Amino acid sequence: MAVQEFYNHFCFLCRWLFQYIQGANLNFSRIAMTAPVLTSIVPGAGPLHSSAYFIRFYLPVKFQASPPLPLPELNLKPYVWDSHCIAVRKFSGFARDSNIVEEAEKLGISLSRSPWANSTSSASGYAYSIAQYSSPFRIIGRVNEVWVDINASELDGCKLSGVAAY
Template identity: 70%
Template sequence: MIHVLQALPHQNPQSQTMEARRLTAIAWLLSLLSLFAAGCYAIESPQYTIIHTESDFEVRLYGNSTWMSAQASDLSFERATFNGYQRLFEYTQGANLNCSRLAMTLPVSTSIVPGAGPLHSSAYVVRFYLPTKFQSTPPTPLPELKLEPYNWSSHYVAVRKFPGFALDDIVVKEAEKLALSLTRSAWVNATSKSDYAYSIAQYSTPFQIIGRVNEVWVDVEAAGVNDHKSGDVASS
């Protein structure tokens, strides 16, 4: 059974440092948006194979991959994702011991660990998929960013797509829909005992209004995959 935590409202004052980071991110995203419009920016994503397809979800097999991760605790998924991504963005712009600049990749993944903090707040892990060039040797992040490389071993995930913006109330509802779909399918007993209730993968910039793509990811067991495998379809 997948545990879903409803985010609670909570307000924190924004420091000047956070505001500076926000403005930097906005400037970068505007530049990125112009590259998208020009059609001259290729973005890497982790490779996967589609193992099984249902009407409202699919099961994928992801290979081994390396991500850079940022832990964040908050009552809000949105704020935690913003906080973690700002640190990851600084890392990609050269805030590492090599002063290396990393190309942007998709998706930005936020994994949720429910009930890990005070007032039943959640712990979150925001992840940036490292470009192929840095998969085997990630640049070491500056200590103040509090980032860690994460080796995501080969794993199976049930995936539900949803449009629009990944807002606090929406991600909870979409996760609940995937949980319900799994309980009504042959995958009811295949949910993995993961440290994370679920993950949200975001593929669109904040400035994209139409055609936004998001996904809910829930780990499933390999045994369940083998029992219900319906044919391999390569994808990326």
């Protein structure tokens, strides 16, 4: 998929999520936008072996127990995230094709030199995820992260909890 096609498709998916939080759900609830917006990359799962991706955002605590159901035409699926641990690399600026792969590679290099060198997990099916914390209107001081799942069941410091997302 070409960069412009990816961007157009990405923006289309964001519009569905935006409609959902603006009340396009079965009980017409407006949902406060949360951060981060998470884009998970699945290499080779798209057409002609291109990458596919999933876009999610966390539901506020108010909606965790009973998320509003989206209108059927939005074709959004709820996702309850099982407890897991992640390795994170923070980066600034806008998250674009030109820098997210580079940041994911830098995280991979850091992990290869750490005690977690052989602890990456493919259980989620994602190669990595990009967490974007800043509003699209913020130009300076943007905060992003690249995440990779790690198999940390035997590691100390990984507190597990479930989170609902769309």
